[in-house]
Amino acid sequence: MSKSFADFRYLTFDVVGTLIDFEGGITGTLAEIGREAGVAVDGEAALALYRAARYMPEAQRFPDDLARVYGVIAPKLGLPAGEEFGARLRDGAATWSAFPDSAAALARLARHYRLIAMTNAQRWAFEHFARTLGNPFHAGFTVDDTGTEKPDPEFFRHVFRFVESEGATPDQILHVAQSQYHDIGISRRLGMTNCWIERRHAQPGYGGTIEPERFTEPDFHFTSMAALADAVEASLPA
Missing domain, CATH: 1.10.150 (DNA polymerase; domain 1)
Known part of the structure; x- marks a missing residue:
C-alpha cells in the first residue's frame, strides 16, 4: 500500500452488507x-x-x-x-437496519470526502437505505442506473465517468466494501485502492455473499466502519 487517506477525494461504498445488515x-x-x-x-x-x-x-x-x-x-x-x-x-x-456504526461513521467521513454509493440493489430500495443511513451520499449508483451488477467492471466505469465529470480521477477514489467477490477483487483488478470492511470477522464463511474464487488482500482492512472513521480522523487534520 503506497497511498494515505489524504490522497483521496472520494470514498465509494458498497451498501448492502457493508452499511446495511x-x-x-x-x-x-x-x-x-x-x-x-x-x-x-x-x-x-x-x-x-x-x-x-x-x-x-x-x-x-x-x-x-x-x-x-x-x-x-x-x-x-x-x-x-x-x-x-x-x-x-x-x-x-x-x-432493513443499518449496522450500528454505519450512519455515525459515514457522517464523520463526509467531513473529509465526497461519499458515493455503489449498490447492486434497485433504486427503490437504495432510497430507503440512504434515509436509514442519514442521506450522507454525494451521489448514488444502483443496478437501475448502470444496467449491470458488480463485479461487472462496467458498474465501476459508470462511477469513474462521474468523478471525471467533476474534475477528478479514479485514482482519487478509495473503494470501501465487505464483499470480496463483488467489490474487493474487481476493484483491485481495475487499479483502485480498496478497503475491506470484514463484517463477518467473528463468523465463519461468507454468509449470504458468494464466495470468491480467490481471496484478495486489501489495501486497508478493518472490521467495522467505526474503525475506518477512527483511522481517517487520526491521519487527517481536523
Whole structure:
C-alpha cells in the first residue's frame, strides 16, 4: 500500500452488507414467518440457501428477486408456500437496519470526502437505505442506473465517468466494501485502492455473499466502519 487517506477525494461504498445488515434483515423475516408457522429457522442455513438461490441463472434484480428466492428456499426450510410470504421477504428490504456504526461513521467521513454509493440493489430500495443511513451520499449508483451488477467492471466505469465529470480521477477514489467477490477483487483488478470492511470477522464463511474464487488482500482492512472513521480522523487534520 503506497497511498494515505489524504490522497483521496472520494470514498465509494458498497451498501448492502457493508452499511446495511441485509443478512439480519433476511434471516429476521424468515424467522418471523417460521415462528408464525411453528418452524425454527437456522439463520446460517437459511443464508446458504439464499446465496445459492440468489445466483441461479433466472435471478432478477435485487431485492425484487427475493420474492422468487423465497419460493426456492421455503420448502427446504419447512416454511409455508405462498406469494404473500415472498412479497413479505422482498418488501422487508425497506425496513432493513443499518449496522450500528454505519450512519455515525459515514457522517464523520463526509467531513473529509465526497461519499458515493455503489449498490447492486434497485433504486427503490437504495432510497430507503440512504434515509436509514442519514442521506450522507454525494451521489448514488444502483443496478437501475448502470444496467449491470458488480463485479461487472462496467458498474465501476459508470462511477469513474462521474468523478471525471467533476474534475477528478479514479485514482482519487478509495473503494470501501465487505464483499470480496463483488467489490474487493474487481476493484483491485481495475487499479483502485480498496478497503475491506470484514463484517463477518467473528463468523465463519461468507454468509449470504458468494464466495470468491480467490481471496484478495486489501489495501486497508478493518472490521467495522467505526474503525475506518477512527483511522481517517487520526491521519487527517481536523
